[in-house]
Amino acid sequence: MTAAPHAVPGAAALAAFGVSERALELLDRLTRFMAEHIYPNEAAFLAEVGAGDRWAHLHLLEDLKARAQAEGLWNLFLPPASDPEGRFGAGLSNLDYAPLAEQMGRVWWAPEVFNCSAPDTGNMEVLARYGSPEQQERWLGPLLRGEIRSGFCMTEPDVASSDATNIRASIRRDGDGYVISGRKWWTSGAGDPRCQVAIFMGQTDPAAERWRQQSMILVPLDAPGVTRERMLTVFGYDDAPHGHAELSFHEVRVPASHLILGEGRGFEIAQGRLGPGRIHHCMRLIGQAERALELMVARAAARTAFGKPLAAHQHTRELIAQSRMEIDQARLLTLQAAQMMDTVGNKAARGEIAAIKVVAPGVALRVIDRAIQVYGGAGVSQDTPLAQMYAHARTLRLADGPDIVHTETVAKAELARQGIDLRVARGGKA
CATH class of the missing domain: 1.10.540.10 (Acyl-CoA dehydrogenase/oxidase, N-terminal domain)
Structure with a gap:
């Protein structure tokens, strides 16, 4: 299979x-x-x-x-x-x-x-x-060299991290180093014993301009004060030995040289990191959807119901056709976004990146769901990869920003393209 x-x-x-x-x-x-x-x-x-x-x-x-x-x-x-x-x-x-x-x-x-x-x-x-x-x-x-692995500590359990300015973890300068405190979760990869370092986002100056409050710093995960509180599951899957952890940081001291780029530049780094990260997720999701379609077709050809193969039923062929069309559309949108990142830069391509970040998980979920339906009970069991594929795809409507954040980006770009100044529409407020 x-x-x-x-x-x-x-x-x-x-x-x-x-x-x-x-x-x-x-x-x-x-x-x-x-x-x-x-x-x-x-x-x-x-x-x-x-x-x-x-x-x-x-x-x-x-x-x-x-x-x-x-x-x-x-x-x-x-x-x-x-x-x-x-x-x-x-x-x-x-x-x-x-x-x-x-x-x-x-x-x-x-x-x-x-x-x-x-x-x-x-x-x-x-x-x-x-x-x-x-x-x-x-x-x-x-x-x-693949000798170690790493984590990324951005989201927090106590605030809505879809608005990253809500982040409350602190990075406080103290002499020749920084002291880090806070709680982070969904630190992917932190279950792996080779996960040795994390990039941590937190506040260095709460009084600064909104987008200059945050910084990023490298934190060795064996530093005193770092505690792995628990491993999180995704629809019951623990994704071992990779996993997703909730971590606490209590007065963790690291050298000042671990700060990345400089104080107040966390959002600048985040935008440089999350653009490629988002589109990489979409690329991989198309692979998941493609495989789900192949599994669906194999099942439709091999399984008989009501006296004929499932592939001979019009409804099954409709599921196959819709899946093929949607996957190809999503692939083309991904390629377009990737091409724009290469030619005009990540910032100029942010609308296209946002669009595919919404489209790709949605397509993958629909195709995987159709494959599950064709498999029947086997589709939700451990006998196929479909259930775990569905769980992974569903998380990506949340990871690296929820759908609503990305649809807002697409809408603003379209309004601007058609000459609508959103600040004027809001009475001068951004």
């Missing part, structure tokens, strides 16, 4: 869209790697997680990572805007990376095999773009 054909839907159009020959060659190699080494090991992955300590690191992943690295399928993210000298990544554009991320996204744990998993990719991009040479040497190097 792997539904892992070698063909890549939409690949024929990628070259016409501007995806480079190098990226297409990597896509072919990556697709083969997935077919030969990832899908056949899905059961082995679950078996190793279920044996003994669920949070122990997996030997299977290390073996696959070594193989991927040897085959040159490593650090495929990091576009030239974040790595202009090509020191860290593969030098691929966002557009080139899109079909590669789609392929990796077909299995939720596969991106780590290629050192392209969240939140590490976003954190590495932050360090490549904004980190000091000291920070890059201490943290970026080991992350790029």
